[in-house]
Amino acid sequence: MSGKFFIAAALAVTLSGCVIAVGGDREFDNDSSWKKTQQYNQQQINKLALDTSADDVRTLLGTPDFTESFSHEGETVTVLFYRTHHAKSDGKTSKEECTPLIFRQNRLTGWGDKAYKYL
Numbered sequence: 536m537s538g539k540f541f542i543a544a545a546l547a548v549t550l551s552g553c554v555i556a557v558g559g560d561r562e563f564d565n566d567s568s569w570k571k572t573q574q575y576n577q578q579q580i581n582k583l584a585l586d587t588s589a590d591d592v593r594t595l596l597g598t599p600d601f602t603e604s605f606s607h608e609g610e611t612v613t614v615l616f617y618r619t620h621h622a623k624s625d626g627k628t629s630k631e632e633c634t635p636l637i638f639r640q641n642r643l644t645g646w647g648d649k650a651y652k653y654l
Contacts, residue, residue: 587642616630
């Protein structure tokens with residue numbers, strides 16, 4: 536009986552610092568997901584042509600991360616923001632991590648920070 540107790544005690548001491556990981560590493564999976572999304576968005580935005588409709592862009596890229604709409608010089612301007620680059624690891628997407636796509640009368644008139652600043 537004391538032999539079994541000794542073995543159990545020895546195992547308890549040696550195994551007490553062990554950690555067994557089961558399943559995938561969730562942080563890695565999430566990390567991989569946003570990287571793939573960014574890469575996909577960059578590739579698709581690089582293929583865009585001026586005068587593409589906002590509906591076609593939404594079909595291609597999906598729901599934007601942010602949307603703005605306002606009147607400028609008598610016409611409606613809509614800006615769709617899609618995540619394309621990583622700025623900081625805080626678990627949130629910010630506009631600084633997105634590329635703005637500018638639409639006037641539902642047609643793509645420009646994209647990128649310069650186009651957005653010149654509105």
